[in-house]
Amino acid sequence: MCHGFNGLMNVGGVRHCADVYEAREVAVVNATHGRRSARMIAGSPTAFIAGWSRPAGSTKQPGGERAVRLDTMKRTQSPLHHLELRVREFAQLFNSMDPTPFLNKDLDRDAESFIETWAFGFPAKSRLHITIHLEKMPAELDPGALLTEAIHNFFEYKTGVVRRDLKMLLKRGRASLLIGLVFVTTCLIAAQAVSKLGSATPFAIARESLTIAGWVAMWRPMQIFLYDWWPLARRIRVYQALRRAHVRVVAGK
Incomplete structure (x- = not known):
């Protein structure tokens, strides 16, 4: 009992x-x-x-x-x-x-x-x-x-295992953020250049597509730094309490 x-x-x-x-x-x-x-x-x-x-x-x-x-x-x-x-x-x-x-x-x-x-x-x-x-x-x-x-x-x-996982996740997040910033900057510059070519439908579609594609590239680093890291940090603290x-x-x- x-x-x-x-x-x-x-x-x-x-x-x-x-x-x-x-x-x-x-x-x-x-x-x-x-x-x-x-x-x-x-x-x-x-x-x-x-x-x-x-x-x-x-x-x-x-x-x-x-x-x-x-x-x-x-x-x-x-x-x-x-x-x-x-x-x-x-x-x-x-x-x-x-x-x-x-x-x-x-x-x-x-x-x-x-x-x-x-x-x-x-x-x-x-x-x-x-x-x-x-x-x-x-x-x-x-x-x-x-x-x-x-x-x-x-x-x-x-x-120690989860600490290494968190370290690798943040490293991947920094690399993804750098790649995303370069890509979104390139896409926005290209979209601005397309908008100067005219206001016809094909140009409007190309401009919006470049803008959306650029911001989609920021999805992964935003997910890492906003959502993915803190569950690992909490897991570390709980394991430390159990230790x-x-x-x-x-x-x-």
């Missing part, structure tokens, strides 16, 4: 439990004259009850200074998200076909896909905690240290 979590999946023999915030944890910030509390509403992991409560006999509202401190803490502290995985043995989490040493192995594809999908559902600056329930604890090894290093190494590798994720191994049942 996974208590306090709203997601349960079976992927490749691995059971996963995930939620938006850890339902069992109650976050409390104490102040001199008040207390701000936030807790999960049962059955609704994304909803919070938040408010000020005063000690008995106190009539003072929270002061401006305390409110500023709490506001600052709220802005600077990243949200915490928790994922639970249940496996029989830690080798299940890794690709059995990968011949590289254990600490550099790829994750099992189903486990990798589930962890990434879970992480991409939150802001990139989130703090991520992963708890692995291991049914068969090895007698001679420390599974916590091994799994932590292996998972961190894997997402560090994926961060820093707190991994804990506990004995499963």
Whole structure:
């Protein structure tokens, strides 16, 4: 059973439990004259009850200074998200076909896909905690240290891969932009020259065709610099969050 979590999946023999915030944890910030509390509403992991409560006999509202401190803490502290995985043995989490040493192995594809999908559902600056329930604890090894290093190494590798992809995309975008600017300039000059030849229909068609062709050449660099780069940048930030994720191994049942 996974208590306090709203997601349960079976992927490749691995059971996963995930939620938006850890339902069992109650976050409390104490102040001199008040207390701000936030807790999960049962059955609704994304909803919070938040408010000020005063000690008995106190009539003072929270002061401006305390409110500023709490506001600052709220802005600077990243949200915490928790994922639970249940496996029989830690080798299940890794690709059995990968011949590289254990600490550099790829994750099992189903486990990798589930962890990434879970992480991409939150802001990139989130703090991520992963708890692995291991049914068969090895007698001679420390599974916590091994799994932590292996998972961190894997997402560090994926961060480097996506960084290279982003670098190549921006390089291609700069080349496409240069080619597009040269081409659109040539087309506009040619269109202006055609317009001086006359206003007959064939000249008008040629002028408009050159103008459209020139601007169509700018489509690819505009797509790269407006739309294509930022999903890769977000992927890098999420992988970095997973590379820093707190991994804990506990004995499963």
